[in-house]
Amino acid sequence: MDNLTSVLGDISGVVWGPFILIPLLLGTGLYLTIRLGGLQFRALGRSLRHAFVDSDEDESPGDISNYQALTTALAATVGTGNIVGVATAIAVGGPGALFWIWVTGLVGMASKYTEAYLGVRFRVTDSSGRQLGGPQIYLRRGIPGGTGKVLAFLFALFATFASFGIGNMTQANSVAAGVEDTFGLDPVATGVIMFIGVGAVLLGGIQAIGRITSAFVPMMVVIYIGTGIIVLALMADQIPAALAMVFTDAFTGSSAAGGFLGATIMMVVRYGVARGIFSNESGMGSAAIAAAAAKTSHPARQALVSMTQTFIDTLIVVTITGLVIVTSGVWQQGEDTAATMTGAGFAEALPGDWGSTIVSVSLIFFAFSTIIGWSYYGERSLISLVGEWASIPYRMVFTVVVFIGSVSEIQLAWTFSDLANGLMALPNLIGLLILSGLVARETKQYLQFDPKLDKPKASVQEFIRQQQMDWR
Numbered sequence: 001m002d003n004l005t006s007v008l009g010d011i012s013g014v015v016w017g018p019f020i021l022i023p024l025l026l027g028t029g030l031y032l033t034i035r036l037g038g039l040q041f042r043a044l045g046r047s048l049r050h051a052f053v054d055s056d057e058d059e060s061p062g063d064i065s066n067y068q069a070l071t072t073a074l075a076a077t078v079g080t081g082n083i084v085g086v087a088t089a090i091a092v093g094g095p096g097a098l099f100w101i102w103v104t105g106l107v108g109m110a111s112k113y114t115e116a117y118l119g120v121r122f123r124v125t126d127s128s129g130r131q132l133g134g135p136q137i138y139l140r141r142g143i144p145g146g147t148g149k150v151l152a153f154l155f156a157l158f159a160t161f162a163s164f165g166i167g168n169m170t171q172a173n174s175v176a177a178g179v180e181d182t183f184g185l186d187p188v189a190t191g192v193i194m195f196i197g198v199g200a201v202l203l204g205g206i207q208a209i210g211r212i213t214s215a216f217v218p219m220m221v222v223i224y225i226g227t228g229i230i231v232l233a234l235m236a237d238q239i240p241a242a243l244a245m246v247f248t249d250a251f252t253g254s255s256a257a258g259g260f261l262g263a264t265i266m267m268v269v270r271y272g273v274a275r276g277i278f279s280n281e282s283g284m285g286s287a288a289i290a291a292a293a294a295k296t297s298h299p300a301r302q303a304l305v306s307m308t309q310t311f312i313d314t315l316i317v318v319t320i321t322g323l324v325i326v327t328s329g330v331w332q333q334g335e336d337t338a339a340t341m342t343g344a345g346f347a348e349a350l351p352g353d354w355g356s357t358i359v360s361v362s363l364i365f366f367a368f369s370t371i372i373g374w375s376y377y378g379e380r381s382l383i384s385l386v387g388e389w390a391s392i393p394y395r396m397v398f399t400v401v402v403f404i405g406s407v408s409e410i411q412l413a414w415t416f417s418d419l420a421n422g423l424m425a426l427p428n429l430i431g432l433l434i435l436s437g438l439v440a441r442e443t444k445q446y447l448q449f450d451p452k453l454d455k456p457k458a459s460v461q462e463f464i465r466q467q468q469m470d471w472r
Helices: 002-015 021-035 044-052 066-077 080-093 096-121 135-142 145-183 187-202 205-234 236-252 265-280 286-291 299-328 335-347 354-386 388-407 411-449 457-466
Strands: none
Touching (some): 002 411, 066 286, 066 299, 066 354, 080 096, 096 286, 135 286, 135 411, 187 354, 236 299, 286 299, 354 388
């Protein structure tokens, strides 16, 4: 097992190295930002309003509301990456890693918009009447010939595998560990409870997932953000020095301090980008699968809603986590303490055990929601490979793996997750670059027609007809 972990770690190091995924992720995000005219900055306010205030899409085609699609995607991304992943990045790469997480998030908003647009634009209706979309569909339908088919196959294959890693075992193990540390419950008991809970939700399909995530995802995010703001307010005098360290170390690396071993610039960038993408999944294509199920009158509308997911996940939740870790100084304790580092940072400012308890409870809810969201991603990816008959068997196996992850050592699972994430991102990023012209052109046309995102459904349908856009 140690040898397998080492081999996968070496392969992951190449995939996430300076010559493959890191420049491709950042380069694609930057290219799409330019191609879309900085859309994530120009349209963020309208996007947030359309996501949380407007409710005029309920009669549009789709399986779930655009808000439920957003919370499903948030459920899948706001997980251990926001707490343990960020802590790991800073523990290994130093405070400067937080800067590169921000960069990944900012340019990743353009990637998230593009993949969500394509997810809705090329979605199809399966034999049961549900929407099926995502990179496994838009790579095949949008890119002609064998290239698109190969890219679609590779994405679906790696996404299916990734759903058992990033979306299952690592999350289940984090829940079990958090429950044991906070409440003293044996991991086996936690595994049984999660087995029952996940199984019950999955029986209801995407509609049940949408209802569950729309109910508790906002609550858990607000509680975590609110507590983090209180912690930072109590340590406000240390924030300027922490920010200075973040920006300086991003370009110089970090010297050894305390239990921290020091980091080169390459380590800072690598862990910042890798954990940034682990947190917000921009460029991986996974969120496009949820976006494709949304009720929307035009792909641009849902894509703008989906874009806000990266903003909330990385530029709000991750920022709070990272600043607490750097400001409190717990980042110097070393990589071995990454799992408890965020809780220790919160505990520096809050009395008693309140800090670690709130972080542990947040981690439990974050990780459980990620399992729910990723179950849908994996299922739809597998269906695109082998057909709808795989739906029920997949849900059964996925639920069993939740229990296995709860009671197992997961160093191998974390290594496998990093590799699977990288491998599923590669075909998607290539596809985003190829299809970027279509997205930029159609987005410009739609926003000129409906700049405030307030046109009625009938007007949007007439616009689509006039543009001869083959979408419904």
